[in-house]
Amino acid sequence: MPDGNRAQFAVSEAGEVIENEPRRRFLTRLFWGAMGVVSVGIGAPIVSYLIAPLLRPSGPKDWVRMGKVDDLPLNVPQRIEVARRVAEGWVTEDSAVTAWVVRAPDKIYVFDPHCTHLGCAYRWVEEAKQFFCPCHAGVFSLTGKVVSGPPPRPLDIYAYEVREGALYVVPTPTKQVV
């Protein structure tokens, strides 16, 4: 860098430059050195602050209690909505967790309440014993399989666990492994 600058100044004011060459070189380095320290001193914290969301580890899985398993009727989907406190940034507030829960004899299905096509909220139609999506007429079976319509895959599920007779779920949609 100093060499380049010397070349430039030799062009603009030749006689003088040669005269105080060492002083000029020292001051040029001093300028860039000081500016470098200042830029790093301010830049480093600012960059860390900016990219913090990229570095933040995704938190531990947050189990939400959805109620007692015994209260769930067999093979009749229930839309369960519970409130939980969620802290995001500086806002901590109650937020709802919603899921369609089907208690089958051998296992429990906890479905994310959005159609796998475009994310519309589907509903259960008792007469047909099927889930219907109002947007593009997607139809799912009791176990979430696509019966007809555009949905590309079965209903997404939430991981669940039964502890002391209560159903706990992690409300993160995951693809169903068939």
Added chain:
Amino acid sequence: MWSRLQLSKWFDERLGTRAIRVALFDRHIPKSSPLVEWIYTLGSVLLFFFILQALTGMMLAMNYVASPDHAFDAARYISLHAPFGWFIRGLHSWGATAMVVVIGAHMLTTFLSGSYKYPRESTWITGVFLFLIVMLFGFTGYLLPWNQKAYWATVVGTNIAGSTPYIGDYIVRFFRGGSEVGPQTLSRFYAMHVLMLPAALLVFVAVHLFLVVRQGISAPPKRHPEYGRHGINAQLGIDPGVGVGTQISVDAQRSRAVDEYHHEKEAGESFYPFYLAKDAVAVLLALAVIVILVFLYPTEIGEIADPASTSYNPRPDWYFLFLFQALKYFPGSMEAVAAVMVPGLALTVLLAVPFFDRRMRQHPLDRPIATGFAISALTGVIALTVIGAESPLLNPYVPERPTVEEGHRLFHTLNCAYCHSVNGRGSKIGPDLMLDPLKHDKTWITSHLERPGEVVRPGQRVAMTGLLPEESADLFDYIEELQGGGPYSEKASRLFYRNCGKCHIVAGHGGTKGPDLSGVGLVRSVSFIHRYIEDPVALYSKSQMPSFLEPKGKLTHIEIEDIARFLAHQRTAAPPKN
């Protein structure tokens, strides 16, 4: 691969970079003494602070909302949780202070060296506007953290502007966006602080810098007593000098000054690197100073703004303190004089001075009146600021621990009073959190709050959502504070009777010189009692009680905390009288 020379040629042909570089960086600066050259770095330091404020401000805006229900939490989030948030916030807040100090010094040296004179009048006037803009930045930015200090400083500040005759009421409503300081004020100040003022500042800085390059940086002032009207120095009996009694016309003075300046400029050195290197070092030092200040005195989070509070001591930020203090010396009917007329007159003088002070005397010793005026104004402002800062607070205030404060807020936002009361106020479904002794330990209480009706008492219906661990910890700290600030040791009562028992009664024992403290826990928090034992006069100026803290007294911080907790548990008798 292009060589550097080819690259610069490419750009020069398209953008004229060479001409720009010659105009900005190769321009010559008149030589002066090293001290004066260091003083000349103030402008660059100011420009640096402007850039620093812009950068840090952009970062802060990213984690902020200008709304009373979230602003305080957002500022708190920046200080406590955002990576380097406390540092960036500290830089911004100390940067504001530094900017006011440096702009003051820059104006003062410009004034003393007569640099505002021909041909730099417009440089000076844009500078005065920049000063105003910086003060408005300070005023509007101070409110944004939405804590007690911010809120009350704004209430007081807008009221000062409100004492303007005839239009005061309109000014107040203009700033507040209504009749009170509230949500509209906050978003108004935010829009001014991050949109309008930066735009205005940018324009004025651009013009100011253009003029600096256009007119050149003024040469250090030389003695020219002969430029005076019949030599004012001669009239004052100072150094008759050359040409007493001769009259040199203003126009002649100006053309001489221009000639003189051109010679000096020719003999000077180029801006880069000879002057910029000094500027860079000054900038580095200035940054180092505020970084040290950020570490030593981080920006405080404070307590959330409470318009209903009657115990807070409102004070403006330090750079408006002189105005605040000046108001104490004026009776109500004369208030407008100190609040608006004197500052308004000062501003008018600053804007007009290049037009009535036209002679080319620049050296401060050639201008005794101007110099004396500047120095006495500066002394006055500094004196008022110091007196204002040192004047005792009438409502001494002891902040609670931040977690206690957070717990207190949660108690209200979660409507805990539907079931619990505090000191008899609230519902009786659950226990009184202050008067009923705790039946459970911390684990039980936090479980109750985090998983209500599930872990602790299965089957019981609880009308609340499970809290997050941080929230339950804050609430527990609040409850603990209500209960007397945590457990005290076995030695506490002995410590109390040995040190305080001569004057104070607790549980029927002790002297009567001071107030009976048997019920002090009902009216004072442990933090307050602790602070009182440390320094009674700071909290109650007429107190006769000595300080008990080492080295004045003989108690350590730990012993005082022990006694304070012991006293905070005393809730049996009528509260003490003061």
